[in-house]
Structures are given as structure tokens and as C-alpha cells.
Amino acid sequence: MPTDDHILLMENITKRFPGVLALDDVKFDLKRGEVHVLLGENGAGKSTLMKILSGAYEKDDGTIWIDGEQREISSPRYAQELGIGIIYQEFNLNPFLSVAENIFLGREPTLAPGVINWKRLFAKAQEILDELNVNINSKEEVGDLGVAMQQMVEVAKALSLNARILIMDEPTAALSRHEIQQLFRIIRHLKKQGVAVIYISHRLEEIFEIGDRVTVLRDGKYIDTRPVKSISRDELVRLMVNRDLDEQIPKKKAKLGPVVLRVDNLCVDNRLHDIEFSLRKGEVLGIAGLMGAGRTQLARAIFGVDKISEGKIYVDGTEVSVSSPRDAINAGIGFVTEDRKSEGLVLNRSVKENISLPNIRKFLSMGVLDFEKENRTVDEYISKLDIRTPGRDQNVVYLSGGNQQKVVLSKWLCSHARIFIFDEPTRGIDVGAKKEIYQLMNELTAKGVAIIMISSEMPEILGMSDRILVMCNGRITGRLDGEEATQEKIMKYALGELNEAV
Amino acid sequence: ILLMFSSGCNSQKFPGKPTVALVVKTLNNPFFNDMEEGALQVADSLELNLLVQAAEREVDVEKQVQIIENLIQRRVDAILLTPSGSSEVVPVILKANNAGIPIINLDTKINMDLLKSDGGQIATYIGSDNYEGGRLAGRYLVEQLGGKGKVAILEGIPGHETADSRQKGFLDGIAEAPGIQVVTSQPANWERNMGYTVFQNILQSHSDLNAVFAANDLMALGAVEAIAASGKNYSDIIVVGFDAHSEAIASIRNGEMDATIAQNPVQIGRMGVLQAYKLLNGGSVPEEITVQIKLIAKESLTNNNIATD
Amino acid sequence: MKLFEKIEFDQIRRYGTVIGLVGLCLFFTLLSEHFLTISNLMNVAQQSAIIAVISVGMTFVIITAGIDLSVGSVLAFSGVVMASALEGGLPIPVAIVIGFLVGFGCGAVNGLLITYGNLPPFIATLGMMSIARGAGLWYTDGRSISGFDDGFRFLATGEIFHIPVPVIIMIVIYVIAHFVLTRTKLGRYTYAIGGNEEAAILSGININFYKNVIYGIAGLLSALAAVILTARLNSAQPIAGIMYELDAIAATVIGGTSLMGGEGTIFGTLIGALIIGVLRNGLNLIGVSSFIQQIVIGSVIIGAILLDTNLKKMKTRSKR
Amino acid sequence: MKLFEKIEFDQIRRYGTVIGLVGLCLFFTLLSEHFLTISNLMNVAQQSAIIAVISVGMTFVIITAGIDLSVGSVLAFSGVVMASALEGGLPIPVAIVIGFLVGFGCGAVNGLLITYGNLPPFIATLGMMSIARGAGLWYTDGRSISGFDDGFRFLATGEIFHIPVPVIIMIVIYVIAHFVLTRTKLGRYTYAIGGNEEAAILSGININFYKNVIYGIAGLLSALAAVILTARLNSAQPIAGIMYELDAIAATVIGGTSLMGGEGTIFGTLIGALIIGVLRNGLNLIGVSSFIQQIVIGSVIIGAILLDTNLKKMKTRSKR
């Protein structure tokens, strides 16, 4: 039974999906004014637990108390009425509606019954956005925003509920240091007002920065709940992955070969300006920057998705014209996209089909698919990246966020490209799998593959990069060597020109 | 649904009696409703099961063929057929011949040359052909207009056989009077509303029009409304339709329409079933029975001798 | 500033179809001196009214990423029921209300099948298309019901300030629809449902309720179209409205509404309906042969949208 | 083991429609002693062949999240061209190839309009529907072309091992299509394009090329259907195949293919086509009046999919 300083108590929560026991007799409690971190490997059941709390899923078993009252959370609407707000791991925005409408969807201010008060709608939305101090115009169409901006809209949406229980499922996955600080500022502010926050993230450093208590799940089972102060990182990781896993990133420097990719004063009409850099065999080139800096834009340009208005691209010293991803792939380039849902995956197809999509040629014998070969390869990657799925024929839509990300990675890793562009490769991936991926990068570079790694995660950038480019407003504002680079320097460049610009 | 079945399922009613099938082009055209009516009257009095079937769409010969094939499977005793396509039904008629089911051809004539060349046969043909009707309408206009004037044509569904033969007949009918000039010929797909809109548009560009021939009465009735809407007098424009639709006849009485062609579907229906009955009882039937086709105009209505209504 | 840019583009977008319409009018004006006359333009407006009214409902439905193939059959069914009510001597308003109820009923059934039955709209309404048609034919035995008094016929033949009543009805409907779509919850939720249904549900919007309302409205507007049609022809037919669904969808899509849902304007739909009306009218005026007409109509529909989408593309790289 | 469970579900899903078909057959067997006879079943199979063949193309198209409204018109157009070639005395194979070229051509034009013209498939093919129809009428001046020699008519009237040739053609096409969809690159890409076009592009798939191929195939299969139909009626009509698109779409969707794209099986489509065929046949056999037939057909289509989707739903709550 809940004590009265509990705002929420969940007990014996069980949820099964076809072929998966997602939650097995899990318990979770939440006190007023605390930030309670929910931690666990990919597929551990975090999102599922939260979706049950927010009324998106129905639990198969278990009880939920809110303010000591036992509640059956039957629908998202009822959850809202109970004061539960949530930021889902996957965006739930309408690309065609304005930012303001997305934020207040279902709760629009009205003039007369049913008639919307646009002035107030936009004003109220703008308030919240300014509060977050991100420069988004509340009248913009969400479809025109980049991933990061969309994430901030999700945050604003959750805040607009004035919830007493605020769930944040990996809100920072798409954000960089700068915005994360804004977010934390808000969270602390809410805490003071007695709002209770459930916080999910795979970035351990954040847990120590913002968390009060932490609960760990593993394979859908409750493991333990601890105060953050009294627990070390290594302990935490052990609880999570059930084995020891040391902190530092396992960078193995490969011996650098000749230049494989050279980009010569590349421009994309008003988004990128004279980008110039080169990439050598076996090298990892990190690209850092704030959101909207133009990193993804750059990747898209090199990969032939967006039109290049000026500039040249050389592969192995010879100029190539990439007018489509196909050209890029034929030139030996692979691109792990940032937005898995809309760009990375065919959600309602199987893990197998997604992984083999760009590589089908490899599985053809005389134009016919060789299933044995295909299955072998796919299973190999499923185990290599430890993708939690009932089987290769499961539709990816049913995988957990992190596992979906792993599928996207596998898809490209098995493509044997010679130049990789990873855009936020470890977004939403748990510590164990992260290490696995860094190992894979090392293997690749050892084999002479060259990697461009776009990332908003400082440790990753600092740990894995041989060289680092810093971008801001579509320009390269800093070039650092892997050793000499520090968080401060990167930040300076990343913000530097911004300050001038403003 | 079961309820519908039992209600719509004539065959189960009196299993003992012989079953005759009437397959028409469509049942949402009054012409065939009348034919059905006539057939039903006789069928009841002769204690026959009458099974009336038609494709959803008049132009859909293939579906009509399917229906006949299915009726053959069902071993009906005779089939009265108004083909949606005079050549297209030939193969299925051969099937009927092989199954020993007599075919009685109503209204639209089957392509006999093709049938003969394939060694097929029909028991008899009853009706009057559309071409003749068209001719009649043409001649009527010639005399009404005194051999000269501007005429418009409202066509049926483009490429639809019935439409073609009526139109061809009409053109031949007016051919003898060079003074008569067809200023425009537009499709209105047998529909009342298209008859209205298309003719309204025609009136815009041909305000001096003297007459219009519509390949069926529905379009003619639409045209009449269009004339009213245009503020002209009914007397200004001669409207000739086709089918002797009861509404058309009423409209002629009110002096809106001027004439229509009566193929007398009720009569055709009655005769059809009667011949079938004779056949089933081993009687012989004539090669061909032409049903008088006549033009109905205000004058002929005074001494009313119309089989319809 | 960015917003500004956006609006600007929307203008061009909108003009896209308007340009098409103007071009078409110009073209016919050159080819026939009868085209650009008050009386003919009134004609076109009044002839377009029926499809235009149906297209309003279609626009709502399509914005929710749905579709309604049953509008034509529902028109016919509600038309004959209303007509038989009139024939039975019921007062005009009562008969009309009965017709509306039938229309709304059919629409609501579509809605229920789609929401609670989880049927794809295409299938639910395809079934209704066939059922309503059959029901209308069965109800009337395939015959049409004709002859109504002038009070009723005024709804099609009457004029107010020299403007035909159907045109007035059309305008009123469009003003209301525009208001609903841009200013009310119903309108915004229509977009929300079409743009991202999951998100709408998770925001606690009762999408089943709104979908039912929207399909109901579509049915209701078909019934309204039936009133105009019946009054115009002084006759209600069970086979009325065949293929109207295609005209209505064409009008809506020509008007810039995306079949993927989430996007679209009422104003655009009006332009779309007028383009179709003008096209048919013009082709009659210049007396193009019937076979060529079909070729031309097809080409113009394609042409109009080619023009439109490729202006649209200028706006931003297509999403989804 | 988990995988196992899933397959089980797929089975149920698939059986969903099969159950529907079996139920329907049972129902008619009870009501008519003529239904369950070899000759009638052959009859049904052979009547279903034409829609079944068209539906294969439709399935490919719909899996890419597209649609093809032009199949009926293209059938008619390619039919008359082929017929006039035969009439002109060209050898049968040559004439057939000419017909195929026309069909493939129309389909390819659809493809080009959709890919390079960025038109919504609904509009591109709606336009083509009207254009091809007009072209066929114009080409034949509205007349149908009749009377071919037995060599050609064998394609519809002939039998091999007591199996009608159309049925054999149908079976061959389905075997090939199933193979292509499950075992080849083209098949995989078809699903990928429909499931997430953006992702397909970013995976380096030349979606424009494949879409063109797929719409081309759809046209080609319409032409093949035209061969069967022409041989069957011993006549090619410019107005053949009106509204076939609806039957084909219905067959495809009844077969479990989602109009949202990315999902569907060839086997399902076959069942769908047979359901429609059996329904029409059975209703004729027991002699239901044709108005009520329309009501029943509509209801069964709805019923079949209700059954299907709600078995599907058991699998998981619907996505998006």
C-alpha cells in the first residue's frame, strides 16, 4: 500500500506481447518533487511501463495507485485528467499542424464552445517555447522542423499539461549539451513546484546530474531501486547488464591510409556554406555542434539526398557526382540516418527485410533470393548487436526504440561500405550495446574503413574521434585534433559564431 | 440477409413448375421494368417460375454472359434474352444450345450472321429494332420541321450499341431532307441529369435550335427541364425521345415533349413468356415476331391505344 | 520571417489551381463567344453546385486520410426516400429532413464500420456504395418518382437577386465549411486525425466520435445534393449519382487536398469543382465529339494537378 | 518458439479470408444443388479468371501504397487494338504482343506521371481511365470488333486436361506473381516502397524505376485479361471493363492487402477474387433478384473484411 508522500505506486505490473513478456511483475513508486530515473537495457520494458501509466497500453495485470487512490488508467485522456504528462520516446507530432496546435492538441483554448481562440493558442504556446528558450515560432509547421527542434516541441507539449506526474522517455536522445541544460533547468524548476518526474535515459552522466532515485529493470523484471547519491556508476551498470563494464570508451587508433573522401567548398543553398574537409582511410572524423548546426544537412548532402548548390566531392581522389543515395552507395558510402522512424526503417516489415534492404544484391543467386544466406547474415547481426526480438521475422515496429536503432545500424554495417556516415549512431542505445558498437567501429577502421561520426554526445565525440570538426549555422567553425580536444573548446566553437551572429 | 434470400428467391417457391429466365440489359431502366412486368403477368397466369436477372450496369456484357452461364448451370428450362451486346452473347448462346436450353431473343437482335456461322441457333426473335425506331423519329422531325431546321442529338453512353443503332436510324431518317442540319451531337450517357446539363449548355451555343432528338426518354425529360430553365417556351423546340417512358407520355400530354418511340416492352415481355410456354409444351414457334413499333405524339395520344401504362 | 516565406508560398500554391481555372476559362472564351456570358456563367455555377456540395463532405473525409465512395448511391437513396415522402403528401420541410436523416444515417454507418469495425474507409464505403444503390432500386422497384409542386422545385429553379438558389446553397455551405475547417475543433481535429492518427489518439482526442461525425456530414451533404438534383429534374431516380464519387474526389484532389490526409482547403475544393464544371460546359459549347471529350477531361485533370503539385514541390521537399 | 507463435497468427490471418470463402461455398451448397458440381466450380473459376488476373497487378500497385483506376479502360483499349490487328490478318501471337505493348504502354505512362510528375496515383490513373477509354472509343469509332478464328478463341473456350485455358492462365500468373513477390528483388522493393518510401530511397533503391515497372506490369496484365475477355466474347468492345477497377481493388483488399501499402499477399488476392466470383455465381444460381444482389454483395464484402481485420486485430492493436 502507498504511503501518503507517494504520488504514484505501481505494483505487480505485467504486460505480454505476442512472443514477448515485456513486463514481469514489476513495481515502481514515485514521490512528490523527486526525479526518479528508470534505467535498463534496450528492451528492458521501460517504455512499456510508461505507456501503461499514460494509458497508451492496457496492462495485463497489476495495480496502480495515484495519490493513494487505486486507478484503472483506461485511456490517454483519463491519464491526462489524472495529471500525468508524457514525452514518448518516439515522436507523436502532426507534421501538417502548427507547433502551437501540436502542443495544445485536444486542449485548445476556445472562444465559444468548439470554436478555437487562435490568438491565445499561439500566445500560450509561444510562452512555453520561450520558457524553454528555444527559437521556434509557434506558428511554424512542425514538418519543417528538424528532429532536435521536434524533440523540443514534444517537451513543450508535455509541459503545457501542467502535469503533476511528468514522464520523460529519453527526451535528450536527440538533444545536444546546450539544449539538455535548458531542459534540466526546467526540470529543477518543476521539482520545486512539487512535480514528480520519471526520467528515462541511456546517458548515465545525466542520471547523476538530475536524478534523486533510480530504479533498474532487466528483461522486463524489477531489479532494484536506489538513491542516486549512494550508488556508483559501475554498480549501476552492473545492475543493468548483470556484468562488469568499465567506463572508458575503447578507442583503438587504426593506422591512417590515404584520403578516401574529400569535400571541397560544398554549399547547400542557405543551409550549408563552403564546407571543406577530407577523410582518410581508417580515420574516425567526429562532427560536433548544436542542434540545427547543419550536421545532418551535411550528411544528407554528401549522400545525395539534398541538392548540392555548389562544391565538389572526391572519392579516392576522383570527383563523383552524387545526385541520389544510389550514386552515393555505389561510390561506397553508407549513411546511418538520424531519424530511424521516418528515414531508417520500414516499420511494418520484418527485421530481416529491413537489414537486407540495401544489401539485397548480396543475397541473390541468379536473381532469386537465397533465403539461407540471407537468414544466416541477419541472424549474425542480431546476435552481434544483441537485438532483442522474438525472431528475424518480427516486424520492427514491435521492437523497442534502442533495438530499432540497432536494426538500422546492422542494415548498414553489413553493406560493406568503405565510407560510413553515422548520424547520432548510439541514440537511445544502452551502455552495453554502445560499447559493442564502438568495438565494431574499431574493427571497421582496422579494416581501413573511414567513418564520419555526427554526434551530440560529448564523451562519444571526444572518445572515438581521431579528428573533430565543429559546426555552427551551416559552417565549420572549428577543427580539432582528437587528443587536444576538450569539451570546453568544442563548446566555444559550437557557440562561438552563434554569439557573433546574434 | 437470409430474409432477403427467401424474399428474392423465386426458385424455391414452387419447385415443381418449369422455370423460365428473363435476362435483360438492366433493371434500372423503365423500359425493362415494363418488359419484366409484362412477362410476370403471363408467367403467373401460365404457372411458370419467372427468374429475372440483369447485370448491375447496362454496358457490362461480360457480366450478362456470366449470368447466362450460371443460369445454364442452374438448368433453367428456357432463357428470354435481351443482349447487352448482340455479338458478344453469341458464344454463350452456343453453350445454351449445347445444354439444350432454348433461347428466345427479345428487343435488341442478336447478331444472326455470327450466330449462324458458329452453327448456333435461337428459338425465336420478338421485338422491333432500335434502328427502325430511330428512323421513325427522324422522319417525324423532318415533317414537323417542314424539311429544314437545326437539330441537336443527345447520345447515350458512347460506344453503347443501343445508342448507336438508334442514332444511326435517326440520321438515316433525316438524311432525305438536306435542309435539316445536325448542329451538335453530344453524349448524355442515358442520364436525366446529364440530359439536363448537356442540353442547357447546347442551348447556350445554339439559341436558334429547332429540335432535339434524345436517344432515350430520360435524357429527353432532362432536356425539357433545361428548356424550362432557359426561359424558352416548350413550343420553341421539338423534343423527341425514345422508349415511351410513362413520364415521357405524360410530358407529351402536357405539351412539353413532342414525341417518343414506343417499342412496347410490356407486349414484348408477354409474347416472350408465351412463346417459351409453347416451346416447353412441345409446341412450335414462329421464326420471328415483330412487335409493332410506333411513334407516340400528341395527336396519337388523343385516340389512346398505347400498350404501356 | 520564415512564417512570412511560408504564407507567400501557400499563396502560389493556391493560385496554382486558380491559374488552371482562369486558363481554362480563357481558353473557352477564345473558342466560343457563348462562354463568357452572364447566363452561361450562372449555368456553370448552378451545374457545378451538386458536385461542389458533395465535394465538401469528401474534402473533410479525405483530410482524415479516408475516402467515401458511397456519396453517389447515398444521394440516390436519400433522394428517392425524400421524394416518396413528398409524394405521400408530407410537407416539404419534413420530407427534406427525412431525406437528410437517410443520408446522415448511411454516412454514420460508414463511420461506425470504419471506427468500431476497423474497416479501411475504401472498403466500408465501397460496400455502402453497393448497398445504398441496391436499397434505392429495391425501394422504388427501379422506377423514378416524379412531379413535385413549385414550392419544392423553387429550390433548384428559383432565383434570389438573379442568383439561382442552388448557387446560393453552394456558397452558404462553403462559407460554413471553411469556418468549421479553419476555426473549430472539429475542423482542426479533422487535420489532426489525417496527419497523425496515433498522435491524435494519444492526445486524448476521441477520434471515433469525430470520424463518425465527419462521415455523417458527408452523407448529409449527399442528401442535400439530392434535394437540389431532385428539384432540378422534378424527379428522383434510384440510378442518380452514378460515378459522382469520382467527380467529387477529383474536385477535392484538384483543389490540393492530399489523399494521404492531413492537408487540404475548402477553397481549393471549390476551385476544383468549378474546373470540372467549366470543362464539361466548355466542351459542350464548342461541341467536341464525345470520344475526344473523355480524352480531354482526363488530360485536363492530369494537367491541372501536374501544375499544382509541381508548384507545391517548390514549397519544401515533400514530407512522407 | 516465439517466432512460432507469430507464424500461427499469420495463419489465422490468412485463414480469415479462406474461412470466409469456405463459409460462402457451404452456404450456397445448402441453398442450391447446382452449386457444388465440377462443371459449376470450373464455371466459377473461369468467370473469376479475368478479375483475378487484373487483381494481380492491382496487388503489386496497392502494396506500393498506390492504386490503379485505369485497369478497366486499359483492358478495353488494348483489347480493341489487338482485335483490329487480328482483323487486319496479323498472326495471333503478333496481335497479342501488340495488345500487350499497348497495355504496358498505358501502365508505364501512369508510372511516369506518378514518379516524374509527382502525381498521386489516384489522379494519374483516374486521368488514364478517362483517356484510355476515350482512345479506345475513338480508335474503333465506338463499334466493337467481332468474329475471330478458333485458334484465338481457344484461349478462352479451350480446355487442357479438362481445365479451361483461362483457369490455367490464371494459375500460371499467380504462381509467377507469388514467386516474384516473395523471392525476388522486385518483390522486396515493392513492399519497401509501400512501407516507407523515404527509407527505401535512402537505402539506395531507384524507386522511380521500380514504380514504373510495377505500373507497367499492371497495364500488361490488363492486356492479358483483354485477351481472355476478347476470346471469351469473340468480340472486343471499347466499353469493356467498366468498373473492373472496383472489383479488382475489392478482391485485393478482401485478400488482406492494406491500402496503406507495405502489406499483402498474392494468395490472399486469389481468395478475394474467388469470393467475389462465387458470390455472383451463387446469387444467380439461387436466383436472388438483382437489386437485392447488390445489397448482398456489398454486405458480404464488408462482412468478409470485418471478419478478416478483426482476426488481424487479435494479433496486435492497429498501428499508426
Ligand SMILES: Nc1ncnc2c1ncn2[C@@H]1O[C@H](COP(=O)(O)OP(=O)(O)OP(=O)(O)O)[C@@H](O)[C@H]1O
Ligand atoms: N507493441 C508491441 N508489440 C510487441 N512487442 C512489443 C511492443 N512494444 C514493445 N514490445 C517489446 O517489449 C519489450 C520492451 O520494449 P520497451 O520499448 O518497453 O523497451 P525499452 O526498455 O523502452 O527499450 P529502449 O531502451 O530500447 O527504449 C521489447 O522486447 C519489445 O520488443
Ligand SMILES: Nc1ncnc2c1ncn2[C@@H]1O[C@H](COP(=O)(O)OP(=O)(O)OP(=O)(O)O)[C@@H](O)[C@H]1O
Ligand atoms: N527549416 C527546414 N526546412 C526543411 N528541412 C529542414 C529544416 N530544418 C531542418 N531540416 C531538415 O531536417 C534535418 C534534421 O534537422 P536538424 O536541425 O536536426 O539537422 P541539422 O539542421 O543538420 O542540425 P544537426 O546538426 O542537429 O543535425 C536536416 O537534415 C534538414 O535537412
Ligand SMILES: [Mg+2]
Ligand atoms: Mg523505450
Ligand SMILES: [Mg+2]
Ligand atoms: Mg541532426
